[in-house]
Amino acid sequence: MTTKLRAILPPATIGILGGGQLGRMTAMAAKQMGYRVICLDPQPGSPCGQVCDHQIVGSFDDYKAARELAAHSDVIVYEFENISAAVVAQLEQEFCVPQGSRLLEITQNRVAEKAHLVHNGFPVVPYRVVENSEELAAAATALGYPVVLKSAIGGYDGKGQAVIKSPADLTEVNVSDQSVVEKFLSLEGEVSVIVARRADGEAAAFPIGQNVHRGNILHTTVVPARLSSQLSLQATALGVRIAESLGVVGLLAVEMFVTAQGIIVNELAPRPHNSGHYTLGACYTSQFEQFVRAVCGLPLAPTTLLYPVVMVNILGEHMAGLMEHFVTLPPEVKVHLYGKSGAPVARRKIGHILITTEQPEQAITWAEKVLGVQVSAEVDA
Ligand SMILES: Nc1ncnc2c1ncn2[C@@H]1O[C@H](COP(=O)(O)OP(=O)(O)OP(=O)(O)O)[C@@H](O)[C@H]1O
Ligand SMILES: [Mg+2]
Known part of the structure; x- marks a missing residue:
C-alpha cells in the first residue's frame, strides 16, 4: 500500500530528542541540507547542542521540555532509545514524530524486542526472561552454560550485562529487574x-x-x-x-x-x-x-x-x-x-x-x- 507523503522541506525545523553524537552528526547532515535543527538534552552544550540552532535543556522524561521542543519543530526524531516512550507517545498525538512511539517501546526493552523478533519468525539467540535469582538459575540450566544476563532496559556498551560461566557464578549476580538471559554463543x-x-x-x-x-x-x-x-x-x-x-x-x-x-x-x-x-x-x-x-x-x-x-x-x-x-x-x-x-x-x-x-x-x-x-x-x- 502506498501512503501519500508530504515532504518536509528546508528550512523546516527538525527537533531531536537527545543531544549525543548521533544527534550531532544528524544535525550536521540536516544543516548541510538547509534545515533548522534544535535538540533536547539534560546537559547544556551537549555534542548535538553545539551544532544546533538551539538546545532546550531538560530531561528525557520531562513532557514539558519535550513539548517545548515539539512546539518549535516541524518534525521530531529521537537519536537514542532511552527516551521516555510515554513522552513520545504523548507527542505523537499532536506533532509529527515519524519514527513513532511503538518502535521506541519495542526496541528500548530487550524483552519486547525479542518477543517481536520471535513472533515474526526471525532467528534470535536462545533466551529466557527472568525476574529473580531462582528463575535465573533455572534458565541457565535449561539453556546450558555459559549464559549472559542482560537487563531488559537501559543497557548499552555492555552495561547491565554479566557473563555467567558456571553455577558458581550465580552468586555474583543480582537480578533485581526484569532481565533476559541468553546462551553465550561462540561467534564466527x-x-x-x-x-x-x-x-x-x-x-x-x-x-x-x-x-x-x-x-x-x-x-x-x-x-x-x-x-x-x-x-x-x-x-x-x-x-x-x-x-x-x-x-x-x-x-x-x-x-x-x-x-x-x-x-x-x-x-x-x-x-x-x-x-x-x-x-x-x-x-x-x-x-x-x-x-x-x-x-x-x-x-x-x-x-x-x-x-x-x-x-x-x-x-x-x-x-x-x-x-x-x-x-x-x-x-x-x-x-x-x-x-x-x-x-x-x-x-x-x-x-x-x-x-x-x-x-x-x-x-x-x-x-x-x-x-x-x-x-x-x-x-x-
Ligand atoms: N549471547 C551472546 N553470545 C556471545 N556474545 C555476546 C552475546 N551477547 C552479547 N555478546 C557480546 O557482547 C556485545 C554487546 O552485547 P549487546 O549488543 O547485547 O550489548 P549492548 O550493551 O546493548 O551493546 P550496544 O552498545 O550495542 O547497545 C555483543 O556485540 C557481543 O560481542
Ligand atoms: Mg549491541
Missing part, C-alpha cells in the same frame, strides 16, 4: 546492517559492516565485510524484513551474530548506529543524511560504497595518544571528535577514525598503536 563474527525506510515502505540498506567489540564496546567496523556474498545477501534481506515488520520510518540498525548455524539477530537500534559511521564519506550518502531524508519524506539516496574503509572508535583513554600523533596523521585518515565536555572519560566513546584502505588489518594495527589501545586487554570472552 559480528555484522550489522543499517536500513533506511520511508513511510511509503521504500527501503534502502547500507553495505554490511563487520564489527569487532572489545570489552563489549564496538572497537572496529570493516567494510566491505569479510563475509560470503550469500551471507551478505541474507543479512541485508533480514535487516530489510525486520524493518518492514516494525513499520520503521527512519533508520533501523540490526546487529547480528555470525555463527556456525548461520546468522542470528543480536539486537536492534531505531536510529543511526555507531557501526554506520563509516558511511560518512565512504558511501555516496551517509546514514545521517539518509535518516533525515527518510523522516522528512525525501527520496532515499544511493547507499553505494565508494571505497573500502575501516572505522576505529576513539574512547576517552585514547585521547592522549591521538593528540600526540594528531599533526602527523596520514592524509587517508579522518578524525571525527564529538565535542564531549570535560576531561575524556575512560570507556566512553568520544570520537572515531575513518581510514580508506584495502588492507584493513594493517590499518587497524596502525590505529591501535596511535590510540594506545591495550591490545592485550581482556577481549570479550
Whole structure:
C-alpha cells in the first residue's frame, strides 16, 4: 500500500530528542541540507547542542521540555532509545514524530524486542526472561552454560550485562529487574546492517559492516565485510524484513551474530548506529543524511560504497595518544571528535577514525598503536 507523503522541506525545523553524537552528526547532515535543527538534552552544550540552532535543556522524561521542543519543530526524531516512550507517545498525538512511539517501546526493552523478533519468525539467540535469582538459575540450566544476563532496559556498551560461566557464578549476580538471559554463543563474527525506510515502505540498506567489540564496546567496523556474498545477501534481506515488520520510518540498525548455524539477530537500534559511521564519506550518502531524508519524506539516496574503509572508535583513554600523533596523521585518515565536555572519560566513546584502505588489518594495527589501545586487554570472552 502506498501512503501519500508530504515532504518536509528546508528550512523546516527538525527537533531531536537527545543531544549525543548521533544527534550531532544528524544535525550536521540536516544543516548541510538547509534545515533548522534544535535538540533536547539534560546537559547544556551537549555534542548535538553545539551544532544546533538551539538546545532546550531538560530531561528525557520531562513532557514539558519535550513539548517545548515539539512546539518549535516541524518534525521530531529521537537519536537514542532511552527516551521516555510515554513522552513520545504523548507527542505523537499532536506533532509529527515519524519514527513513532511503538518502535521506541519495542526496541528500548530487550524483552519486547525479542518477543517481536520471535513472533515474526526471525532467528534470535536462545533466551529466557527472568525476574529473580531462582528463575535465573533455572534458565541457565535449561539453556546450558555459559549464559549472559542482560537487563531488559537501559543497557548499552555492555552495561547491565554479566557473563555467567558456571553455577558458581550465580552468586555474583543480582537480578533485581526484569532481565533476559541468553546462551553465550561462540561467534564466527559480528555484522550489522543499517536500513533506511520511508513511510511509503521504500527501503534502502547500507553495505554490511563487520564489527569487532572489545570489552563489549564496538572497537572496529570493516567494510566491505569479510563475509560470503550469500551471507551478505541474507543479512541485508533480514535487516530489510525486520524493518518492514516494525513499520520503521527512519533508520533501523540490526546487529547480528555470525555463527556456525548461520546468522542470528543480536539486537536492534531505531536510529543511526555507531557501526554506520563509516558511511560518512565512504558511501555516496551517509546514514545521517539518509535518516533525515527518510523522516522528512525525501527520496532515499544511493547507499553505494565508494571505497573500502575501516572505522576505529576513539574512547576517552585514547585521547592522549591521538593528540600526540594528531599533526602527523596520514592524509587517508579522518578524525571525527564529538565535542564531549570535560576531561575524556575512560570507556566512553568520544570520537572515531575513518581510514580508506584495502588492507584493513594493517590499518587497524596502525590505529591501535596511535590510540594506545591495550591490545592485550581482556577481549570479550
Ligand atoms: N549471547 C551472546 N553470545 C556471545 N556474545 C555476546 C552475546 N551477547 C552479547 N555478546 C557480546 O557482547 C556485545 C554487546 O552485547 P549487546 O549488543 O547485547 O550489548 P549492548 O550493551 O546493548 O551493546 P550496544 O552498545 O550495542 O547497545 C555483543 O556485540 C557481543 O560481542
Ligand atoms: Mg549491541
